[in-house]
Amino acid sequence: MSNLERQSGNYKKLNEVGLSGVLASALSIPGLTVTPEAHSNGHVDLLIMADHSFPEFIKLAEAKIHHGYKRHAEGLSQLIDRYSTGRETRGLLISFVRQMDISGAIKEVREKMDKYSPCSQQGKTSDHIFKWSFLSRHAHPCGETLEVGHVGCNLFVK
Known part of the structure; x- marks a missing residue:
C-alpha cells in the first residue's frame, strides 16, 4: 500500500480497476496468489489466496475510489452480501x-458506520494497527x- 502512496502521481488517471490491478501486482509474492477481477458470485476486485494453506486462507477485497460514507457502505454491501x-x-x-485529509475522510466513514451499523454490523468498529484503517464485524x-x-x-x- 505504501508503495502506491509514494508513487501516487503515477496513478492519478487510473480508475478503480486499474488501481486494483496495480495493488494486485504489489501484493503478489511467492506463496500468495492475488487475482484481480476474480469470480466469487460476481467480479470481486481482488481474490487473495495463500497457496497450499490448510485450512484455506482466502480474502476477498473490494476497492473503491473514496467518495464518502454512502459509496463506502455500497462497497461493503457488495463485499458481504454479494x-x-x-x-x-x-x-x-x-x-x-x-482528496486532501485522508485521516479525516476515514474517521468520518468510521463514525458513520458506528452510527448507522450498515450490513448488520455487530457493535462498534475497532482500531487496526495500520494507519487510516479500522475493523468491523458483520x-x-x-x-x-x-x-x-x-x-x-x-x-x-497536489
Whole structure:
C-alpha cells in the first residue's frame, strides 16, 4: 500500500480497476496468489489466496475510489452480501482517497458506520494497527460473523 502512496502521481488517471490491478501486482509474492477481477458470485476486485494453506486462507477485497460514507457502505454491501460466501477469512474494503485529509475522510466513514451499523454490523468498529484503517464485524447470511478490514490508501496529489 505504501508503495502506491509514494508513487501516487503515477496513478492519478487510473480508475478503480486499474488501481486494483496495480495493488494486485504489489501484493503478489511467492506463496500468495492475488487475482484481480476474480469470480466469487460476481467480479470481486481482488481474490487473495495463500497457496497450499490448510485450512484455506482466502480474502476477498473490494476497492473503491473514496467518495464518502454512502459509496463506502455500497462497497461493503457488495463485499458481504454479494461476493462473500462466508467461508473466507477477513474481508477487505480498500478506499483509494484522492482528496486532501485522508485521516479525516476515514474517521468520518468510521463514525458513520458506528452510527448507522450498515450490513448488520455487530457493535462498534475497532482500531487496526495500520494507519487510516479500522475493523468491523458483520452478521453474514451464512450465520457466521465476517470481519472486514477497512484500509485507506492515500493517493492525494497536489
